[in-house]
Amino acid sequence: MLGSLRKHVQRILGGSPGYVDKVSDGVVEGWAWNSAEPDKKVTVSLFVEGAAAVSGVADLERPDLQAAGIGDGKCGFRLQLPYSHAGLGERPGWVQMSGAARRLPYRKDEIFPVPAPPLLTFLAADIVNNCNLRCPFCVVDYSEVKKTELMTPATFGKMLELLPLLPDGGFWLSCLHEPTIHPGFEDLLRMIPAGQGQKFWFTTNLARRMDDAMFQSWVDAGLHHVNVSMDTLDAGLFTVLRKHGRLEVFLDNLNRMVKVFRASAKPPKIRYITLVFESNFDELEGIVRRGYEEWMSSEHEVRYMYNMAHSPDDFRRDHLPTRDRWPELQARLDQLAAPHVVVCPPEDAGYEEQRNLPSNYFEIEKYRMPPEAPDFTPPLQLRARHNGNMYLVSQEGRFSFNITELADPVGYLLQAARESVEKVRAS
Ligand SMILES: C[S@@+](CC[C@H](N)C(=O)[O-])C[C@H]1O[C@@H](n2cnc3c(N)ncnc32)[C@H](O)[C@@H]1O
Numbered sequence: 262m263l264g265s266l267r268k269h270v271q272r273i274l275g276g277s278p279g280y281v282d283k284v285s286d287g288v289v290e291g292w293a294w295n296s297a298e299p300d301k302k303v304t305v306s307l308f309v310e311g312a313a314a315v316s317g318v319a320d321l322e323r324p325d326l327q328a329a330g331i332g333d334g335k336c337g338f339r340l341q342l343p344y345s346h347a348g349l350g351e352r353p354g355w356v357q358m359s360g361a362a363r364r365l366p367y368r369k370d371e372i373f374p375v376p377a378p379p380l381l382t383f384l385a386a387d388i389v390n391n392c393n394l395r396c397p398f399c400v401v402d403y404s405e406v407k408k409t410e411l412m413t414p415a416t417f418g419k420m421l422e423l424l425p426l427l428p429d430g431g432f433w434l435s436c437l438h439e440p441t442i443h444p445g446f447e448d449l450l451r452m453i454p455a456g457q458g459q460k461f462w463f464t465t466n467l468a469r470r471m472d473d474a475m476f477q478s479w480v481d482a483g484l485h486h487v488n489v490s491m492d493t494l495d496a497g498l499f500t501v502l503r504k505h506g507r508l509e510v511f512l513d514n515l516n517r518m519v520k521v522f523r524a525s526a527k528p529p530k531i532r533y534i535t536l537v538f539e540s541n542f543d544e545l546e547g548i549v550r551r552g553y554e555e556w557m558s559s560e561h562e563v564r565y566m567y568n569m570a571h572s573p574d575d576f577r578r579d580h581l582p583t584r585d586r587w588p589e590l591q592a593r594l595d596q597l598a599a600p601h602v603v604v605c606p607p608e609d610a611g612y613e614e615q616r617n618l619p620s621n622y623f624e625i626e627k628y629r630m631p632p633e634a635p636d637f638t639p640p641l642q643l644r645a646r647h648n649g650n651m652y653l654v655s656q657e658g659r660f661s662f663n664i665t666e667l668a669d670p671v672g673y674l675l676q677a678a679r680e681s682v683e684k685v686r687a688s
């Protein structure tokens with residue numbers, strides 16, 4: 262077995278001191294090793310358009326290489342283009358070991374296209390400002406929302422111009438609200454350029470009646486995944502936790518969505534989000550198991566409720582579990598074959614009473630930022646409202662703009678990022 266692996270490696274190598282295995286957005290991975298000095302780690306450089314862009318030591322652990330007898334196996338490398346290259350598209354490049362004339366092959370080529378790194382980690386966009394439900398635990402305080410506002414196709418089209426700056430799974434079609442209440446949701450999905458669907462996902466409560474054509478449009482868009490919120494399968498409790506929703510409608514949607522997805526060659530993945538309450542505690546195992554066995558769960562996130570300032574006191578008193586319930590829950594879920602991740606409450610004592618500001622729900626409390634220069638140090642995250650207003654996450658007071666007013670949004674962002682980097686360098 263080992264011998265054949267070694268032979269296989271030697272055949273691929275063809276005398277090369279290493280190999281480029283993977284090229285993705287701004288990242289080139291592979292391995293390099295000098296058999297003449299087997300104990301010495303080598304340095305590799307990524308050249309783009311003839312200029313060295315980034316170098317690194319090839320010392321990452323690679324059990325496959327160790328098994329194949331390539332040195333001690335610690336000769337992997339991962340070279341990441343600096344994000345000053347973001348937005349520059351695909352350019353020819355190669356990887357070279359320092360002191361060696363030969364370039365490391367990628368497939369059969371020594372020179373290959375190197376795609377630019379994404380400037381943004383994500384763009385959290387909301388195509389609506391409202392929801393059809395009023396869950397008592399919701400991170401959003403809807404008491405001030407009187408009218409449903411919609412993102413127009415023109416505004417969405419402007420946002421799509423930012424796609425070259427985003428990685429797969431980086432474009433959120435909803436963050437805080439319910440995207441399926443947008444009457445033109447399917448039309449917006451149809452605007453996603455061919456081959457770009459893997460950048461998109463959204464979360465839904467599946468609470469409004471939807472037809473199969475809606476689910477088919479999610480498949481056709483080639484979405485990365487769909488998150489489905491599923492807190493209870495008890496009809497009575499559903500009306501409490503998912504206020505204004507009905508279990509029967511949710512399940513009918515879910516079953517048909519899964520049927521449509523199963524009939525497709527490449528459906529979006531389905532992820533589930535379940536909040537932990539005392540009231541649904543004994544159901545949780547069953548929910549995670551059924552999600553996997555019946556409803557195509559690729560991952561099930563079982564999370565604590567972020568305790569918001571506006572969360573009703575009586576709801577918290579009646580539904581929040583105590584801290585000692587979490588190890589028990591973890592142990593029960595770990596018995597299951599279903600893929601799951603448990604997001605436990607923060608360590609601080611008395612979280613049940615505290616009003617935590619969860620890191621990923623940044624819109625709730627308004628940040629008060631001094632009017633300083635924005636910080637463009639990656640990871641960069643953008644937030645977008647339905648009307649095209651956008652800002653850097655947690656830096657609303659420092660960097661915001663309306664994308665509908667920009668002729669070249671990519672150019673604008675890259676320019677702002679470069680100016681910021683230069684300022685930091687100069688100071
Ligand atoms: C804000 S919702 C928006 C999407 C959609 N309306 C829904 O509920 O599925 C996004 C996710 O956050 C969850 N969520 C809402 N309020 C939460 C809270 N206070 N703590 C933790 N998660 C919460 C929801 O259950 C949902 O899975």
Ligand code: SF4
Pocket residue numbers: 392393394395396399400401437438439466503
């Ligand atoms: S369905 Fe989602 S957005 Fe709507 S109230 Fe419930 S948690 Fe909030």
